[in-house]
Amino acid sequence: MTEGRWNALLLALLLFAQLLLMAGTIRGAEGATMLEGGLSAASRPVVGAARQVGGAVGGGAGFFRELGGARRENARLRAELEKARDERDRAREEAEELPRLRRLLEIRETLVPRSVGAPIVTSFLGGQARSIVVAAGTDRGVRPDMAVVAWGGAVGRVVTTTTAYAKVRLLTDPNSGVAGIVQRSRAEGMVMGRGVELLEMAYVPHYSDVLVGDRVVTSGLDGVFPKGFGIGTVVEVGEAAGASKSIRVRPDVAFASLEEVLVLLEPRGSEILELGVEEGVR
Numbered sequence: 001m002t003e004g005r006w007n008a009l010l011l012a013l014l015l016f017a018q019l020l021l022m023a024g025t026i027r028g029a030e031g032a033t034m035l036e037g038g039l040s041a042a043s044r045p046v047v048g049a050a051r052q053v054g055g056a057v058g059g060g061a062g063f064f065r066e067l068g069g070a071r072r073e074n075a076r077l078r079a080e081l082e083k084a085r086d087e088r089d090r091a092r093e094e095a096e097e098l099p100r101l102r103r104l105l106e107i108r109e110t111l112v113p114r115s116v117g118a119p120i121v122t123s124f125l126g127g128q129a130r131s132i133v134v135a136a137g138t139d140r141g142v143r144p145d146m147a148v149v150a151w152g153g154a155v156g157r158v159v160t161t162t163t164a165y166a167k168v169r170l171l172t173d174p175n176s177g178v179a180g181i182v183q184r185s186r187a188e189g190m191v192m193g194r195g196v197e198l199l200e201m202a203y204v205p206h207y208s209d210v211l212v213g214d215r216v217v218t219s220g221l222d223g224v225f226p227k228g229f230g231i232g233t234v235v236e237v238g239e240a241a242g243a244s245k246s247i248r249v250r251p252d253v254a255f256a257s258l259e260e261v262l263v264l265l266e267p268r269g270s271e272i273l274e275l276g277v278e279e280g281v282r
Contacts, residue, residue: 115262116140121165125256128195130170131156132255136263137164145224147264153230153252154178154218155261166263170255171199171231180231180249181219185209188219191231191249199232201247206240216249226264 118136136142138161148155148168156170157178169176172193180191180201187208189201204210214234220227230252238246 114265116142116265117260117262118142118166119260120258123256123258128174130173130176130193130195130255131159132168132170132258132261134166134168134261134263135164137162137166139163141265142166142263147225147229148261149225149229149264150253150258150261152254153232154225155253155255155258157224158263168261171251171253172197172255177222178225178231179219179222180216182208182210182234183215183217184211185214188221189244189247191216197250198235199249199251201234201249202244204245204247206243206245208245210234210237210245210247212237 116136118134118140121133121135123132124130132155134148142158142161144158144161146158148157154171156168156173156176158166159169160167170193171178171191172195174193174195176193178191179188181188185208187204187210189204189208191199191201194200201210201216212234216231216234218225218227218229218231232249232251234247235250236246236248238248240246
């Protein structure tokens with residue numbers, strides 16, 4: 001570059017610097033210099049965008065804070081609701097348990113005072129074998145072959161015991177049997193389990209008077225159950241198989257719904273009041 005061109009460029013730079021100095025000193029109507037105004041105008045879009053971004057970030061943070069608070073409040077309300085439901089269920093269970101326990105107490109006081117009340121711990125109703133385990137054992141005087149009843153009728157008999165527990169074979173078990181009698185006609189037989197819901201009344205002479213709807217109760221002849229406890233209702237009378245009628249009996253007791261039972265500490269052969277199916281355990 002020639003010396004003349006350098007001089008011209010230098011002169012242009014000096015003039016531009018002079019203009020900047022003048023712009024920095026000349027103030028407008030708002031009191032700002034021309035340089036400040038220009039810089040302000042140039043930066044205004046950037047500042048506005050930054051403010052918008054800052055506002056959006058601040059608004060988003062507030063939204064998430066509110067969302068977190070709402071979730072915590074929702075969790076608290078859910079916990080309170082579950083607690084209220086649990087308390088309601090416990091109260092309902094206690095309300096339903098009271099009549100059952102009162103009925104068992106009534107049986108014990110008026111019909112079988114020599115007995116032990118026991119809650120059912122577990123039940124085995126799968127397959128053909130049918131049994132329950134109750135929380136009463138030898139420490140309370142329970143022994144094998146003792147009768148077990150409930151409000152509604154006969155349940156079964158004790159087969160094994162430990163100090164605190166007893167296993168009870170239900171009437172529906174194929175290995176179970178109880179001497180029964182038809183209330184109306186006094187026809188006698190042995191009521192046995194079949195591993196299903198219905199019981200079978202066997203060894204009833206073919207000439208005996210037995211009809212559908214007849215009530216069957218314990219006869220006391222087996223030496224285990226006292227006389228008069230409900231067994232069930234005749235639902236089927238078929239053709240005689242040999243010398244015996246074919247009779248099916250629906251149990252009075254709903255075994256799947258049992259929660260408490262009474263273990264009779266001694267058999268009695270005397271008459272007792274019959275426990276009707278209308279008020280059976282359900």
